Amino acid sequence: MNPLRTSTQPRPAKQLVPQRISVVLPAVLSAVVVLGAAVFTLLPLVRLGTAWPVALRDHLEQRGVQESGACNLVSAIYLGYRAFDTLGETIVLLVAVSGTIGMIAGAGGVPRLERSKGHRTELIDVVTGKLGPVVLIFGLYVMMFGHMSPGGGFQGGVVVASGIVFLALGSRAGGRSRITEPGNLARIEALGFLFLVIASLVGSFTGAGYFGNPLARAGISPVVYIIALNAVIGLKVGAGISLMCVAMLGEAES
Amino acid sequence: MIELILLTLVVLCLFALESRDLLTGTIVLSVVSLLSALLLYLLHAPDVAITEAAVGAGVSTVIFVWAIKATDRKDAT
Structure with a gap:
């Protein structure tokens, strides 16, 4: 009907695509960064095979109830x-x-x-x-x-x-x-x-x-x-x- | 059992993120809290399970619902 209306109608569709990318891209990037940080932190724990410190755990398990009464x-x-x-x-x-x-x-x-x-x-x-x-x-x-x-x-x-x-x-x-x-x-x-x-x-x-x-x-x-x-x-x-x-x-x- | 609960948690969280109705999202979040309380109980941490159930499903839901009532129910973005 209105020529002005028809000429402006495709515009939102064109804007929609870059807008979606600008929303999605930071999300994907931050997800990659978080996953990378998690792998970077957890991998040495799994791979190195260092023994877990157990002295305190054993002490609490054996003496904790006696010492505290709880x-x-x-x-x-x-x-x-x-x-x-x-x-x-x-x-x-x-x-x-x-x-x-x-x-x-x-x-x-x-x-x-x-x-x-x-x-x-x-x-x-x-x-x-x-x-x-x-x-x-x-x-x-x-x-x-x-x-x-x-x-x-x-x-x-x-x-x-x-x-x-x-x-x-x-x-x-x-x-x-x-x-x-x-x-x-x-x-x-x-x-x-x-x-x-x-x-x-x-x-x-x-x-x-x-x-x-x-x-x-x-x-x-x-x-x-x-x-x-x-x-x-x-x-x-x-x-x-x-x-x-x-x-x-x-x-x-x- | 534990894997099933974890999978359900992820699905429910995604649903809460995507829902346009904020009240639905809040209720789904409280279900998430209840499920994680069950998960913590199964993993032999009953203390944390009590906290999760009371804080997640109780107090935070009340606060969210009153914030929604004071503002707007629809997600504006």
Whole structure:
């Protein structure tokens, strides 16, 4: 119909081909680079035939349970032998949560979503409200029994955070609970970190060294220290992650 | 069994990359997390499996879904 229209019509098709190449080429190049780097790194490991260092592994396998008192060796390592690394991990999480809250606050809060009827159903309210406490209990179990069964502070903390998010989702219909208020969550996280720092310093004063077990000289099983650290880390991680999620749900200003 | 799970993971990840509907991609990603949690459990790492299930299928999905609700559901590119 319009001559101008017909003359411009083939143009997008012509542009399409170089555009696709310009998109595909970097992807292929980066894939080749990544594969090359992987081969370059892994090939010497496979080909050289150097013996793997086994001294530490054997020591942990034979003596770890005795020395730490924790049946779950993963817990024994990350709270007993390598507790200093765990402190670093919690600081990383603290920085991540602070950064997220700072970004949300800097952007002027979360944009208020319109309350469309389709998204909020009775089903979600009832199911999340009833499921929340059960998930909380399970999270506490994973947290407190991390020295015996799979789990621990970080895993239990994340499960606790899911439970708090469930409660926050379920209680939006009207009922409120104090555990989903951002102020309380921030307080729990700060207290958890304070207790963690105190627990790390106590060993210095009793002669066990930084992050040393202060109970070792009193004749109490060292597993008590691991349980306490698990509980503190679990509370801190759970409060931090749920604070992030509750702030994103748009409840921060209330 | 493990090879089957790995193959399914790759297929699901490619599907999540290619899907134009971001909500579908998010749900597929949470299925990927569940499958990798199963894989880690089969490989005798139950601690990591719990973390993967709670973080991957739980918290990150909630965050993604709320980000999609606050922005746009269709992939713009």
